Amino acid sequence: MLSFEEKIAIIEEFDQLEKKEVSLGRVNFHFENSLYDKKNIVYHLHPNGNGFVYAGEVEGYPTDSKGMVNIRDFGADELRNLVQEAIESLSATPAEKNPVLEEWMNDFNQSLVLMREEDGYNVYADEALEGTFNSYEEAANFLEQEGFSRV
Structure with a gap:
């Protein structure tokens, strides 16, 4: 000791x-x-x-x-x-501790990116912000409702 x-x-x-x-x-x-x-x-x-x-x-x-x-x-x-x-x-930061960077696709080969950032979870189409969510579950639910699934 x-x-x-x-x-x-x-x-x-x-x-x-x-x-x-x-x-x-x-x-x-x-x-x-x-x-x-x-x-x-x-x-x-x-x-x-x-x-x-x-x-x-x-x-x-x-x-x-x-x-x-x-x-x-x-x-x-x-x-x-x-x-x-x-x-x-x-x-x-929480985003640095548990990073999230996922690509989601729909049946038309359109892709969106789900990313964890300082203030929550953001969904991007290329560089355009499509939505901001407080939790991963909210963001994933939005993407699924829009016909996207994780790649």
Whole structure:
């Protein structure tokens, strides 16, 4: 198990994070450039080595109901990787995290493109915007009603 000081040193390697002293000798690290409301990457890192890293948007880690992973028993590489993945997860837009770019065709060989963008899902005929939708399901339903199917 890494000591408190070793964990601090690893986390401080990430220039994007800002150290914040909190009560009882604990430390938080904030990611001010987060694209989301979530800015606290490292939460309540305690001198006894216990602490949490936000991984609510990262796959492969057991998280609590707040998306936090307990890092008490993490090794150096494991901690470094988790912090990096947490920063990346809060740096990417939903369209970057889960991109959608699909071609849809109808019986007349006309094609439309369904694309996930910042504000939702857009349907294009060449470069002309045909429709904007809040969800993939809404966009797919529109395309199906218009006689298109995914290629």
